[in-house]
Amino acid sequence: MTDLTRKTTIAGGLALGLTMAGSAMAQDVTIRWALHPGAEADAVVNYFAPKYEEETGIKVIGEILPPNQLRDQMSIEAIGGTGRWDLGYHSPGWFGSFADHVVDLTPFIEEHGFDVDAYPQLVIDSHMKSDARPGEIIALPTTPAAPMLIVRRDWFEHPEEQAAFQAEFGRDLTVPATWAELRDVAGFFTRDAGESLAGETLDRAVYGWADALGAGAGITRSFIVVLYSTGVSGWDADFTPDIDNPIVVEAAEYFVDLAENTAPREAQNWGFLEGLDMFRDGRLATATMWPQGVGTVEDEAGSAAGNTGYAPLPVWEDNIAGLTQGTPFLGGGGVFIFDTPNSEEAFKFLKWMLQDNEIEWGKQSEQFSTAGHFASEELRSLRPYYPDFLPAYEQVLESVFIRQGIPEYGAVMWNGTTEFITDVFSGDLTAQQAQTRWVNEMTSAFRRAGYIQ
Amino acid sequence: MAASRRDKFTRGWWFILPGLILMAAIVGTPLFMGFRYSLHDVFLYSFHTQNFVGLENYRRAFADPLYVNSLRITAIFTIGCVIISVGMGILIAFLLNARQVKFRAMWMALFLIPFVMTPVVGGIAWRFFIWQQEVGVLNQVLTFFGGPAPYWLLDRETALWATIITNSWHLIPLATLVFYAALTTIPDELHEAGRVDGAGPFQSLWYIVLPMLRPHILFVSIIIITSAFREFDMIWALTGGGPGRSTTVLSIFAYNRGIANQDMGMANTIAFTMFIIMAVVAWLYITLYRKTLGDKA
Known part of the structure; x- marks a missing residue:
């Protein structure tokens, strides 16, 4: 075996090994999400999680918790530092309980090109920012809602x-x-x-x-x-x-x-x-x-x-x-990322789901919050009642109370x-x-x- | 000689020491932690910042009319459960023990079903199948006979009694089991003697059975008191503490303070007062129980 052949073989082996290791690492990543029940949770569990795994090999497990236990369970796990979930249901009214346990998304947003301005300003103020973590983006909106x-x-x-x-x-x-x-x-x-x-x-x-x-x-x-x-x-x-x-x-x-x-x-x-x-x-x-x-x-x-x-x-x-x-008040929720080793992978999944598949998210979850959702003809024609409902709902979101983000x-x-x-x-x-x-x-x-x- | 006596005295302690240590760890640790939290400002949203406040949480609790109200409701709930459970337990056990009753094992098994059912499941079942205004069994029967169809769990006047009855339904089998076992130990000669003296079933129950059951009644009562006093899941499943605060017992009040308000200092204060109240009641009962056993002896 010539020196060149040997070097090529070693380099090839290394490359193969690294590829396999990388692939194995990707396979090993499992993102766990504590979800509020609803159509959006079903959309995550039944549609987006399997599709994402198919595309990337990264598994996403959505755990749907009873609404009246969601905050309690999440805060107990967060305080205990168990790392049970990478993603958690974000309600602005609860955020004080989680302020010390979630990551600032600003670096991820900049690195992966998440368009914050796709959301109305009131939604950004309510569901992405908090007085408890000034200057940071602490969550992404998934289901901002008002009655x-x-x-x-x-x-x-x-x-x-x-x-x-x-x-x-x-x-x-x-x-x-x-x-x-x-x-x-x-x-x-x-x-x-x-x-x-x-x-x-x-x-x-x-x-x-x-x-x-x-x-x-x-x-x-x-x-x-x-x-x-x-x-x-x-x-x-x-x-x-x-x-x-x-x-x-x-x-x-x-x-x-x-x-x-x-x-x-x-x-x-x-x-x-x-x-x-x-x-x-x-x-x-x-x-x-x-x-x-x-x-x-x-x-x-x-x-x-x-x-x-x-x-x-x-x-x-x-x-x-x-x-x-x-x-x-602007209720409903979003998703924050707990401070776990999977935080960046979790963000990439969210970006893929909410922004790369913006209209699909609207279709699957039946939740509407971005300008793109309300402007989408595809969404408006999805149900016979959407032409009446969506404009009225867009108007509702123009005047909502933003809850103060104090603990x-x-x-x-x-x-x-x-x-x-x-x-x-x-x-x-x-x-x-x-x-x-x-x-x-x-x-x-x-x-x-x-x-x- | 003295050393041998000392060895004899200490040997027993060595045997129970592992159990004592285990019990101290299991029972004592949460008790100590609960007491410690009750002396601090502890909030779930800032759990690691705990400021010592002395007895301030106790002062706030006792000054809060909602705490006093919960204490009152807990007392009514507990006493109601004890009276119904013990009363019905004795009655059912007495009937089961009658000579004419066949298939006792089957009846006993049937009567035990509520006790093995999870309280929250029992609560949900009663809420939807018994107390429900439109389709509940109770109102179906009442309306069949031309009666009214009340909102049992939504009326302040009836909600607490509905929870008491439901919880008693869950506890009656325990009482029945103990009383039935006790009844089988009453010698037949006593009943024979009663019959010879002309005692009917009621007089037999009053003059023979009840005096013989006195220690068992005390025993069952203390079990039911401790169970009813800290009941949470059954009431939560039935009414969630409402309407208004009419079924907000202390455990629900503590839960609301600790979880909804995130005020774990106050929640532990309420829990610790519950512990103190229960400890005093249990001590009184055990003293009475021992005295009863002593009298019997």
């Missing part, structure tokens, strides 16, 4: 209903533009079995409005969108609570009245989207709907399919922030809202008493955290 109002368009347009409404309220029956109008409309449509509605005698009672009112997250999510629509933020730049404003009491009393008099009693068992079945089945005239529920509402087996109107939530008249439409957000605002509205709704405390208690708790928490003296 909207849905109405039974056919009932609103029915001549008998229009005439009856005109006779009772002295104005046209239209999609409510204010919360006060919603109360009138919801009361108007709340009817017992045996009464008639849109020319038909009802077999079962129909309710004017509904949202999830179940203990804990249900009623909190439902009320907090009303609360933010009043223009309160929770606290100002100096951490002085603004929830002591009388408008909070007004909102609570309004909400309790709406929930008690126009919503079905069963709603007090609902945690999120369960009640949309009632809308689908023709038992609700209006409802607050998160976009994940549009498939249920438009289910062809129900009577609401093709008869549903979509609109932003009503405006709170005289709100203290000058808002021009109902302003819920105490969950305790002082989310859980504070839970306790406040639970006390008022149950009658344990008056709205004023519950408000005073909430303000004191918030002030005390900020004092303990050292934000105020």
Whole structure:
């Protein structure tokens, strides 16, 4: 064997070895993702993960956790440093719990050319940045979402209903533009079995409005969108609570009245989207709907399919922030990357899924957030109701509240809202008493955290 | 001689030492850690920053009307479960022990099913199949007879009682098992003597069976008290602590503080007060139990 042959053989062997080792390493990478249940999780598990493995050899395992355990389990694993997941579900309201455990994505974004500007500024501010990690990009949005109002368009347009409404309220029956109008409309449509509605005698009672009112997250999510629509933020730049404003009491009393008099009693068992079945089945005239529920509402087996109107939530008249439409918090979520050895591989997967396959992500997950999603003719024509739904939803996202990224957000605002509205709704405390208690708790928490003296 | 006596005294301790160390590690460590956290400001979102606050968390807990409310609800829940479980347990055991009852093993096995069922599964089953307003068995029966169809789990007046009954359903088999075993140890001669003296079934239960069962009642009660006092999953599955706070027992209150509020200092404070309350109740019961055994002896 000549020297050249020997060198060539050694180099070839080395190259082969390195290639095999590289391939073996790629094969060994397994990205694990803690997912919130929903169509987007199904899309990851059933579509994107197998496709990515097919293309790159890198395995992605999505673990779908119950919504009410997701944060707890993720934070316990993060605090314990177990490295169980490389990717975690990011809710801006929870981020304080994870601020010390996730990587800054800025270097990856620059290296791999992720286009941050593809997202609306409010989504960037809410789902990609956080006060807890200033100057960094800490997550990528996957399912930013905010609720909207849905109405039974056919009932609103029915001549008998229009005439009856005109006779009772002295104005046209239209999609409510204010919360006060919603109360009138919801009361108007709340009817017992045996009464008639849109020319038909009802077999079962129909309710004017509904949202999830179940203990804990249900009623909190439902009320907090009303609360933010009043223009309160929770606290100002100096951490002085603004929830002591009388408008909070007004909102609570309004909400309790709406929930008690126009919503079905069963709603007090609902945690999120369960009640949309009632809308689908023709038992609700209006409802607050998160976009994940549009498939249920438009289910062809129900009577609401093709008869549903979509609109932003009503405006709170005289709100203290000058808002021009109902302003819920920007909820839904994104994905952050835990500080694990797989962090860069995990980012590459996310970039491939969310940006290289932007429209496919919209199709598979039925979640829309980028300008590309709303501009896509392919997406608009995907479902018969998307031409109505998507523009309305795009409008919803133009006015949303960006939750503050402080670690105490969950305790002082989310859980504070839970306790406040639970006390008022149950009658344990008056709205004023519950408000005073909430303000004191918030002030005390900020004092303990050292934000105020 | 003295050394031998000392050896004799210490030898036993050497045998139980491994068990003691294990128990101290398993029971003592979390207890100590829980107590330690209760004296600190500990938040899940900043877990490694723990500031010593002394008894401040206890002061805050006792000053919080929600804590007092949870304590009250826990007491009602626990007492309700004890009364129903012990009462029904005695009744079922007494009926099973009757001479006329055939296939006792089968009945016993049937009665044990609720006890082997996971509480959360039992809670979900009762929520959807028994208490549900529209299709629940209870309302089906009530409406069949022309009665109302209440929202059992959504009404503040009925939700707590619904959770008590459901949890008692889970605990009754334990009581039945113990009482049935105890009943079989009562000599037939006592029943014979009662019958000779003209005692009917009720008088026999009251004057013969109950006095004989007294230590067992105390034993079952303490087991049920400790179980009901810290019950979480059954109530969580049924009502989540609602409506309002009408079924927010201490364990749910602690969970809310610790997980929803991320305030592990307060959650451990609540948990530790639960431990203290239970320890006192258990001590009282054990003292009473020993006294009862002493009286019997």
